Amino acid sequence: MIPLAPQVRTPDESPWEHAAFVAYLAVIGLLPFRFGAVKIAGLIVTLTDGAFIGAFALWFGAWLFAGLKPRKTALFWPVLAYAGAMLVSIFGTAEPKRSIVKFVGELYLFGLLFLSVNLVTNRARLARVCQTWLLVTAATVIACVVGVVAFYLGVRDRSVNLVLWNYGSLPPGNYPRLYGFFANGNMLCNYLVVSAALTLAGQREALLSRRAATALLCLLGLTAIFTMSTGIGGVTITCGLWYFLETRGTSRGVLGRLALLAGLGTGLALTAASTVSLTGEPSHGSPRLLVWADAFRTFLAHPLVGKGVGTDPASISWVEPSGIQEHLTEAHNVLLSVAAQEGVFGVAALAWLVVCLLKLWRRSMSSPWTRALGCAFVGTFLYHGLTGAFEDARHIWIMIGLFVAAMEFRAQVGSDLVAHVEAPRGGASGQGPSPGCTEPALSTDTGANTL
DSSP states (O other): OOOOOOOOOOTTOOHHHHHHHHHHHHHHHHTTOOTTOEEETTEEEOHHHHHHHHHHHHHHHHHHHSOOOOOOOTTHHHHHHHHHHHHHHHHTOSOHHHHHHHHHHHHHHHHHHHHHHHHOOSHHHHHHHHHHHHHHHHHHHHHHHHHHHHHHTTOOOTTTSTTBOOOTTSOOOSSOOBOTTSSSHHHHHHHHHHHHHHHHHHHHTTSSOHHHHHHHHHHHHHHHHHHTOTTHHHHHHHHHHHHHHHHTTSTTHHHHHHHHHHHHHHHHHHHHHTTSOOSSOGGGOOHHHHHHHHHHHHHHHSTTTOSOTTSOSOOEEEEOTTSOEEEEOOOSSHHHHHHHHHHHHHHHHHHHHHHHHHHHHHTTTTSHHHHHHHHHHIIIIIIGGGTSOOTTOHHHHHHHHHHHHHHHHHHHHTSOSSSSOOOOSSOOOOOOOOTTSOSOOOOOOOOOOOO
């Protein structure tokens, strides 16, 4: 059972701000669902995006009519540099219309980060966001497990068993491959990495019981396994890293190190496996190796500002083990994707953003929330980003925003994010952001990581 968090409305809070936060919760609740998605000017628009427009309009109303001020938080300059690299890439692209549309979509992602920072302003709100996230996660993984059972009972038609995905680069067989209600199974698994981290932090903060957390993690793990995604390693790395940080400096420290090694080993094994061709024709090569090589060639052809944001990093024809001809255009690697589209400027800006986040995380280890969200960033972006282009995933930008928000209001109250006072477990104490990683933050998962 996940109990309700305390009332999140404070006496000095305007109706505009409260309504904006409620709309923001709708964004969180709709993240796993692509029902009603439509394509507009080359962008996939979902119900989540509609909820975002409502939340942002209400926040703007709070700023305009109730005197609400944007919060001064970390990451302004790295995010601005990243956006600048995208903007510069437009001027050198052969597809300006496509790049402009994509740039608008990128501004939306920055808007998700902005709303997370500016609406999640206290512990009660963070708890409510966590509960909402975990409730829809529970609904998603229960539907997926039901889909697995239905598959083995003979319901294998994807138009009926809606959580089933295609086999992609895997050979067809007597097993289901899941994507839930996402664009593909890799995006589902990436989202579940964040959910695993929030489950661990939520149990630590008594938002859900140990029994409920264990049940949810088991269902989540089973669902992740049936995505057949390298993101399974993201789950193991995130959980192993969390347990390592939790037990560091205690009598269970050896178990924590073993958990971390097991998580890393699983992740590395899955990454290595993703480079192996399963077509039975080695001359075809692994699809990931093919798109990585082509994306790198794109970068070499446009090294400074890239080919243009929103353009195709790669263009590879490949025959799936099932015999279906596929045209692959995604880099299936965050670094190569950014390099091909925005060149060295984009890579440098993204590296700045990552370094700032890791520095902030290192300085906020005493908080279960920031500790968990930092683990999730490692599992989703740094690890799973090796084999998937997740720089445009909505949930990742929200996760980054929640991390920054949690660190900011933690610093304001000068204490941990927990309701009860507890000494840090071997982590570094919270400190302010480092030079170059300060000021206010701003802020289309494309569903193209299909292998």
